[in-house]
Amino acid sequence: MAEEQKTAGCSEESCASCASAGTCTSKKVDMHEPMNMYSSIKKVIGVVSGKGGVGKSLVTASLARMMRAKGYNVGIMDADITGPSIPKMYGLHEMAVGTEQGILPCEAADGTKIMSVNLLLEDEEAPVIWRGPVIAGVVKQFWTDVMWGDLDYLFVDMPPGTGDVPLTVFQSLPVDGVVIVTSPQDLVQMIVKKAYGMAKQMNIPVLGIVENYSYVKCPDCGKEIKVFGESHIDEIAADLNVPVLGKMPLDPAIAQMVEEEKFSEAENPYLEGFEL
Numbered sequence: 294m295a296e297e298q299k300t301a302g303c304s305e306e307s308c309a310s311c312a313s314a315g316t317c318t319s320k321k322v323d324m325h326e327p328m329n330m331y332s333s334i335k336k337v338i339g340v341v342s343g344k345g346g347v348g349k350s351l352v353t354a355s356l357a358r359m360m361r362a363k364g365y366n367v368g369i370m371d372a373d374i375t376g377p378s379i380p381k382m383y384g385l386h387e388m389a390v391g392t393e394q395g396i397l398p399c400e401a402a403d404g405t406k407i408m409s410v411n412l413l414l415e416d417e418e419a420p421v422i423w424r425g426p427v428i429a430g431v432v433k434q435f436w437t438d439v440m441w442g443d444l445d446y447l448f449v450d451m452p453p454g455t456g457d458v459p460l461t462v463f464q465s466l467p468v469d470g471v472v473i474v475t476s477p478q479d480l481v482q483m484i485v486k487k488a489y490g491m492a493k494q495m496n497i498p499v500l501g502i503v504e505n506y507s508y509v510k511c512p513d514c515g516k517e518i519k520v521f522g523e524s525h526i527d528e529i530a531a532d533l534n535v536p537v538l539g540k541m542p543l544d545p546a547i548a549q550m551v552e553e554e555k556f557s558e559a560e561n562p563y564l565e566g567f568e569l
């Protein structure tokens with residue numbers, strides 16, 4: 294294995310428990326890819342989940358909307374290459390334009406800049422059947438070849454789990470922090486800990502946890518029904534010493550914004566009151 298591969302992303306903790314500890318002579322190597330020369334990005338925030346289907350894309354877009362409503366310049370990199378959902382949420386169906394200098398992200402109605410594989414495909418319904426290294430290469434290009442312009446925040450919607458693409462993003466992009474999205478189910482503790490453990494090993498701060506599908510509010514009596522059972526997110530967050538940023542119900546109003554492709558007008562009252 295190449296020296297860079299061995300050391301890049303090693304944290305002090307992972308070095309301490311590594312089989313090569315004490316004998317490893319290699320120095321840490323910065324594997325970050327160069328940002329496109331027409332980009333200036335102040336903060337990169339990854340949105341991760343230990344498993345699929347927890348509403349990670351919805352939380353990514355909600356965080357982007359929250360910062361956009363505060364007046365920040367915001368971008369979303371849809372790194373969920375095989376399951377891209379961000380452009381549709383914002384009603385974007387055009388193709389991104391490329392120039393000699395790079396690719397221009399598409400702009401949503403609220404000014405959010407978006408790049409996704411769906412904005413590069415002739416047919417947005419065509420499946421992406423690419424092997425891991427090709428997908429990882431595309432994600433890197435979203436950083437090196439996309440002309441993001443001046444952004445205060447770039448949110449990266451990661452594919453679920455702790456596989457190849459999250460690893461590429463963590464190694465190639467200067468990620469300032471991650472937000473973990475989860476749902477209140479049996480396996481949640483184990484799954485959140487996996488996502489948390491990966492960020493820690495990569496030396497990336499965990500900014501907090503968002504619980505989605507926490508409850509459903511009865512439209513008649515207002516009672517909160519815990520469809521997936523009682524939440525344990527507060528205990529898990531306390532155990533990991535990270536804040537809970539929000540608990541989101543399954544909300545038909547939010548689902549409708551997505552369905553109508555009008556997320557650029559969406560407000561998510563369940564994710565407010567914190568700084569990123």
Ligand SMILES: Nc1ncnc2c1ncn2[C@@H]1O[C@H](COP(=O)(O)OP(=O)(O)OP(=O)(O)O)[C@@H](O)[C@H]1O
Pocket residue numbers: 342344345346347348349350351352373376378452453505506541542543544545547548551
């Ligand atoms: N709190 C919520 N209220 C209403 N609808 C929601 C909520 N959370 C997610 N949804 C809807 O559920 C669907 C799946 O959400 P989303 O695409 O964000 O999941 P995901 O975690 O990104 O999926 P995957 O990880 O498998 O790619 C979307 O149609 C989304 O609009």
